[in-house]
Amino acid sequence: MSITPYAIRWYHEQQRRRAAASAPPRQPEPRKPRPAGLEAPPRPGHWLSGAVLLALAAVAVGLAVLIATGAFHSARGAEAPAPWATGQKRQRMQTLNPLADYAADEAVEYFDDRTCPPAYQHDGGFHAPRYNISADPSEPHGNANREFPWKTAGGLDRVPADQAAGFKFLRLPTDARGRRVPIVWWQTSRRYRWAFPIGTTVGEILTMRCADGHWRPFEGRLRHRGPAGWHVEILRQHPTAADLAAAIQALRPDWASDPELRAAIDRLAQPAGPPEDFRDRRHPRPALTVAAVRVDVLPKLPADLQAALLDPARFPYQHATGQDWKPGCAAPTATPASGPGIVPVNYRAHLLGSDDHACAKCHDTVGKSTDAFDQPRDWYGLVRGDDAIFSWHPARPASISTNGFIWPVRLYDLPGQVEHLDRTRHDLARYGKLVPQ
Numbered sequence: 001m002s003i004t005p006y007a008i009r010w011y012h013e014q015q016r017r018r019a020a021a022s023a024p025p026r027q028p029e030p031r032k033p034r035p036a037g038l039e040a041p042p043r044p045g046h047w048l049s050g051a052v053l054l055a056l057a058a059v060a061v062g063l064a065v066l067i068a069t070g071a072f073h074s075a076r077g078a079e080a081p082a083p084w085a086t087g088q089k090r091q092r093m094q095t096l097n098p099l100a101d102y103a104a105d106e107a108v109e110y111f112d113d114r115t116c117p118p119a120y121q122h123d124g125g126f127h128a129p130r131y132n133i134s135a136d137p138s139e140p141h142g143n144a145n146r147e148f149p150w151k152t153a154g155g156l157d158r159v160p161a162d163q164a165a166g167f168k169f170l171r172l173p174t175d176a177r178g179r180r181v182p183i184v185w186w187q188t189s190r191r192y193r194w195a196f197p198i199g200t201t202v203g204e205i206l207t208m209r210c211a212d213g214h215w216r217p218f219e220g221r222l223r224h225r226g227p228a229g230w231h232v233e234i235l236r237q238h239p240t241a242a243d244l245a246a247a248i249q250a251l252r253p254d255w256a257s258d259p260e261l262r263a264a265i266d267r268l269a270q271p272a273g274p275p276e277d278f279r280d281r282r283h284p285r286p287a288l289t290v291a292a293v294r295v296d297v298l299p300k301l302p303a304d305l306q307a308a309l310l311d312p313a314r315f316p317y318q319h320a321t322g323q324d325w326k327p328g329c330a331a332p333t334a335t336p337a338s339g340p341g342i343v344p345v346n347y348r349a350h351l352l353g354s355d356d357h358a359c360a361k362c363h364d365t366v367g368k369s370t371d372a373f374d375q376p377r378d379w380y381g382l383v384r385g386d387d388a389i390f391s392w393h394p395a396r397p398a399s400i401s402t403n404g405f406i407w408p409v410r411l412y413d414l415p416g417q418v419e420h421l422d423r424t425r426h427d428l429a430r431y432g433k434l435v436p437q
Helices: 005-022 046-069 071-078 087-096 242-252 257-271 302-309 356-363
Strands: 109-111 121-122 125-127 162-172 181-187 192-195 201-209 214-224 227-235 275-279 289-294 418-420
Touching: 087 109, 087 162, 087 201, 227 356, 242 257, 242 302
Parallel strands: 181 418
Antiparallel strands: 109 162, 121 125, 162 201, 181 192, 201 214, 214 227, 275 289
């Protein structure tokens, strides 16, 4: 017969109890008298202690509710009078804008991810993409807006944030009296919607950190709102490999005696690499599929040549819409071995194309549910943006939840800029078919 661990434990417990029962009772030690003048104050009654604890608990619950609903952020939202850059920030963007027609126009409004923080809609509220709303530990993001192709401006998804960035600008049309026609927003049963008036231009300037540490623009993108949708305009200083070769030869007339420059010119004259098919393999129903894309890596260039090639005063921006860098290749890329040249390392605009149809592949996913791309996955909400524009929304920063709770929604209502839709006052024909009649 074997004795189990439970029997041994029971035997020792019985021995301890018998010993405690047979021991004489312990006498309390006499309390030493307190020195004169140091008498303890009278203790409050138990009812008072309980009341204090209840009050503290109520305060804690109230604070938790305020934090969860974003009430503490209302002051921050009130301090943002508009979703546009102002002061020195606006001046810096205006100075960096290489497109002279827009840089000189004081009616152009500038914005970026600080003045108009990224936000997507879910369950009636606005949420910051950086917060993972999912409770599934295997879900990396909880929403679609931190993955390709929605994470960054097209082509920058693999470029480090400290090497490339961008800012946006917007120009609204004017009516017969010279007044600006505003962006309008309205609420449906499921979400908030907004639309840009016909004649709006939304622009984006991509900048990169150069070898000398300075930030310089390297590409401009414009989207013009028409009656049937958006027309895309791509602007680059060197739209084709032949243009870049001619620029290098103009800057370095003795290029033929320099082995590095001679190799660069020869490389630019060669065709792009073999065709490759690209597919968004992360999602069962891909957001972007591109067939027969050729990749062309820029040749290695001297560091002192980069700043000169990106100088807009010397090389103005040209229209590159629908134009290939080389046959079958929409744009060049750079690798760590080649180093940055006229585009940053790992730039992938060659996947996207440069015409209306190519850009629409991605921009048409604006406002779609994540379930449209991967239904079984535990992620939530919509692709950010509306009216085929990802980067702008009318929500005040204090409305954007950063903890998964739904914060009170407060949208901008600025006369002549952003207005709540009023069918008796706004001309619906100015907004195409997006606005419900």
